[in-house]
Amino acid sequence: MSGPQAENGQSLLIGRTIDHLATPAFVVDLDVVKANCERMLARAQKGGLHLRGQTKTHKTVEGAIYQTGGTRRGLVTSTLVESEMYANAGFDDILYGYPILSTHMQRNLKLAQKLESYHLMVTNKESIQILLANPPPPGKKWSVFMKIDCGNSREGFWWSDQDCIEAALEIRKYPAVMTLQGTYVHCGNTYKSQDSNQVEKTRDETIKMLIGVSKRMSEHGIKFDNIGIGSTPSCSHDSALYAQISEIHPGNYVFYDAQQEKLGSCGMGDVAGKVLTRVIGHSVRRNQLLVDCGFSALTKQGFQELDQSFARVEGHPMLKLCDMTQEIGKVGWDLDDSINFDDFPVGSTLSLIPYHACATAAMYPVYYVHQNQMIKEEWRPCRGW
């Protein structure tokens, strides 16, 4: 569902200020998105790295154009629907960064046919068997990245296990079917850090582990072009060790969020995606405002991490989103005295800074993209898998 439209299909909201939006609404500051994307591209360039932006946070064509600096080359996706949307929009060099399943192979085949450069992620030895059972398009090979686990404890080959080398040797056995593009580590364990020092320590240890994997592979004569890491926390700071890798693949940085601010990845001013909500009532007895942002407009993440609040309330550090039902949020006051309800009349708006932008953005079929509060564009993310 989108906002009201004129007969020519043009949104009636373009050119109006965001306070005209029906709420809850996901609003995106275009200048902040551009600055976030330019900064990450500049960091990659300074470190001599290729930026392969992850698209799962926004899942839009527009966001990926900014991530690639307009080249439309070099992305990681988290769903096949994303891969298909970007392939149809003229993007190439796309890595479908998800474990390989037999049920995905028909769609992977079409993508490999269509694109000059489409890559898959080998996360276990079964992935290789699936590729062997599904021949690549005529004249092409499956191009694969090997997912390495350096402490993230999700999918992938544990970096120091012999399995890791054996899988690479197995891939090399079938040169007509598949080719090893590189190694890939998400480095999502940086999210467990308390501050940016810890983030940087984890990132640098991860790079060293990844270099160790490359050395062991090269002792077996296994060669590949790419060594990459990324998560947004691990790629939001420079590192002297970048010289030893070739790629980074962060994604959240396009919008950033309150979690990233806590980790030291960004400042609050770098958060581009926010939820606009309206006051729908006052509970004087409970000293709470009621707002039209329930968990279906935000998610229920981050309560402990944001000191008993599901989001930061922009410009009002004493307000806390302390409870939510599906469609209603309860905003309390972090002081002993009473809220001045006259400051927050029914119908007035509050801006919520989400704890986790990827999860919150996923709740919305359209993002209202504004410059200085003026709505300029509507971005329609892809949905589904």
Ligand SMILES: Cc1ncc(COP(=O)(O)O)c(C=O)c1O
């Ligand atoms: C495989 C993979 N690569 C890259 C990313 C990007 O990390 P972030 O969301 O921290 O930017 C993710 C995020 O979950 C991921 O799963």
